[in-house]
Amino acid sequence: MSAIHHHHQHGVALHDSARAALEAAGEQWTDMRAAIFAVVAAEERPVSAYDVADKVSQARGKRVAPNSVYRILDLFVANNLVRRIESANAFIANSHPGCVHDCIFLICDSCGQATHVDDDKIAQNVRNLASQTGFAPAQPVIEVRGTCADCD
């Protein structure tokens, strides 16, 4: 495997790996959780928790409070099903739930699309740099704002 890779999973396959990953962690895959994951996974761009709340409310024909959405998104983030995009205060489905990386996201300032790339070498360099100064890195945040190929 090269240090740089790129991978995707769509629709049912992604849903299934997400469910498997969550259940492997001893958590339940409930209807509510499935609905929230579906909404996040349907988007190529990061979605805000409030957007998720609106969409899930529509899908279920019943108001779902942001509060409940945050609870579940936090659970997803903790279990690597979803990643938080710090520079957008928003969330995006992890295209490879079982597999843990210090992910790098390229976020288009024009269309909002986020591309997920992993480069373990860069991530390791960042962690090493932090360690050199006596800092114990827990979670590198590497996001690149710019313009995607389509919007260029």
Add this chain to the structure above:
Amino acid sequence: MSAIHHHHQHGVALHDSARAALEAAGEQWTDMRAAIFAVVAAEERPVSAYDVADKVSQARGKRVAPNSVYRILDLFVANNLVRRIESANAFIANSHPGCVHDCIFLICDSCGQATHVDDDKIAQNVRNLASQTGFAPAQPVIEVRGTCADCD
């Protein structure tokens, strides 16, 4: 100059370079701007715009609305006097206003302290990675959450 460096400026010196950088950009260094810069520069941790508003209000004995603070912080960020820490929704003074880098910040989840490091090689690798996919990088965001040496 090594690719990795680390530098600081304090008190009057920092204030002076900030002023010089802003004026070189054709902007004014007003009392309000000086007061806001002073508040941000006095902290080793990222401060929220609302914290700045409170502190500046105290310092001037007159309420300053967050709105005004945001206006000026945005100007500072645009001119590289202050950096925004995306993962904290907060701001920190740039320790080297004249000098442009893709800065890397190490933010302690325990005490909140942020350390500013520059490593042009890592930053360049991140930009190159983005470019390889056809993405035009404008602004890499590289922040590391973790625990500082003091809190360890």
Add this chain to the structure above:
DNA sequence: CAGTTAAGGTTACAACATATCATCAACGCG
């Protein structure tokens, strides 16, 4: 002087996030 610009004030509102307590279903067990 009138016209223009830049800085900042005032008010209102929108977007993002958390805290607290209540409800309900599922499960284990005497």
Add this chain to the structure above:
DNA sequence: CGCGTTGATGATATGTTGTAACCTTAACTG
């Protein structure tokens, strides 16, 4: 069965972060 426990979600309130719209003032310009 009745009962206590746990985990998931609901309801409501509140806190924090960020923007929009419009106004006032001071300075500079012709």
